[in-house]
Amino acid sequence: xxxxxxxxxxxxxxxxxxxxxxxxxxxxxxxxxxxxxxxxxxxxxxxxxxxxxxxxxxxxxxxxxxxxxxxxxxxxxxxxxxxxxxxxxxxxxxxxxxxxxxxxxxxxxxxxxxxxxxxxxxxxxxxxxxxxxxxxxxxxxxxxxxxxxxxxxxxxxxxxxxxxxxxxxxxxxxxxxxxxxxxxxxxxxxxxxxxxxxxxxxxxxxxxxxxxxxxxxxxxxxxxxxxxxxxxxxxxxxxxxxxxxxxxxxxx
Numbered sequence: 567x568x569x570x571x572x573x574x575x576x577x578x579x580x581x582x583x584x585x586x587x588x589x590x591x592x593x594x595x596x597x598x599x600x601x602x603x604x605x606x607x608x609x610x611x612x613x614x615x616x617x618x619x620x621x622x623x624x625x626x627x628x629x630x631x632x633x634x635x636x637x638x639x640x641x642x643x644x645x646x647x648x649x650x651x652x653x654x655x656x657x658x659x660x661x662x663x664x665x666x667x668x669x670x671x672x673x674x675x676x677x678x679x680x681x682x683x684x685x686x687x688x689x690x691x692x693x694x695x696x697x698x699x700x701x702x703x704x705x706x707x708x709x710x711x712x713x714x715x716x717x718x719x720x721x722x723x724x725x726x727x728x729x730x731x732x733x734x735x736x737x738x739x740x741x742x743x744x745x746x747x748x749x750x751x752x753x754x755x756x757x758x759x760x761x762x763x764x765x766x767x768x769x770x771x772x773x774x775x776x777x778x779x780x781x782x783x784x785x786x787x788x789x790x791x792x793x794x795x796x797x798x799x800x801x802x803x804x805x806x807x808x809x810x811x812x813x814x815x816x817x818x
Contacts, residue, residue: 580746584613585650586643586725587680588673590626591662596636602668603638605661610642610653611755618653619643619727632671633715639673647722651680654720659686666711672720683707683716740778740814742792747817770801773815779805792816 567574591606593599603622610620619642626637642657644650662670663686670682683705687694690707696718697704703718749767750757758764772790784790790803792814801816809815 581726581728584619584643584645584725584727585647586641586674586723587650587654587720588623589640589642589654589658589682589720590631590637590671590673591640592626592631592633592635592637592669592671593665594635594667596625596638598665598667599636599638602662602665603640605665606640606657608661610657613643613645613649613727617644617649618657620653620657632717633669635669643725643727647678647680650722654680654682655685658682658716659689663689663707663709663714663716669715671717674721674723676721676723679719679721682718682720684718686714686716740792740812742794743813743815744818745815750817770799770816771804772801773804773806773809775809775811775813776805776807778809778811778814779803 589606591599591602593602607620607622610616610618613619620640623639623641626639628634628636631637642650642654644653658670662668672679672682683696683703687696687705687707689709690705694705694707696706705716705718707714707716747767749763754764772792774784774790779786784803786803786805788803789800791798791800799816806815
């Protein structure tokens with residue numbers, strides 16, 4: 567099968583509908599923005615037990631943020647709009663608003679929307695104020711470190727959750743595929759406590775077609791590294807004839 571000239575193998579890929587939003591967190595410095603963002607995404611590896619799935623999307627330069635300060639874009643996923651609204655409100659209120667110098671804005675302009683400052687304003691105990699700028703309402707909420715500026719709402723979009731993710735680029739030698747591993751659930755935070763499972767897969771591996779291994783001058787078991795514009799990650803090379811040429815798989 568080909569879509570827009572891209573060949574797609576007829577193999578299994580888990581996928582299910584979700585709801586998502588994107589939030590922009592800013593701070594006086596990038597360090598403070600990161601502190602707020604990392605606090606928000608804590609305990610959000612899976613909608614199972616965590617209530618949502620969340621992670622940092624990217625860093626934002628001051629010219630890319632609404633208030634001209636360094637920022638972090640965070641994406642949050644949940645199984646329903648109601649669940650997403652509940653998780654975003656709790657996490658922004660308890661993790662972002664309580665971080666010094668932080669502010670929170672919508673990174674997704676669409677409808678429907680869920681409440682941000684519109685609900686968090688009640689933390690101001692009557693001292694909160696709002697202002698409309700270019701038709702958009704923002705809330706200023708007094709907090710211990712000064713004030714917390716927050717957009718009134720953030721947009722919600724239809725999204726897809728699943729175990730497979732492809733990174734494609736013409737200027738890179740390999741397509742990187744990530745997904746689940748038989749022996750470990752997600753990051754292994756629970757399954758690695760089982761000694762039998764941990765012994766079967768004790769460390770991260772990168773599965774590559776044997777011809778590609780030979781082409782890059784690596785042997786099975788060699789420590790290898792995947793580099794991209796986002797960063798790099800290391801794992802033991804594993805020869806796998808089931809892999810397509812010019813692709814690599816690594817479990818998340």
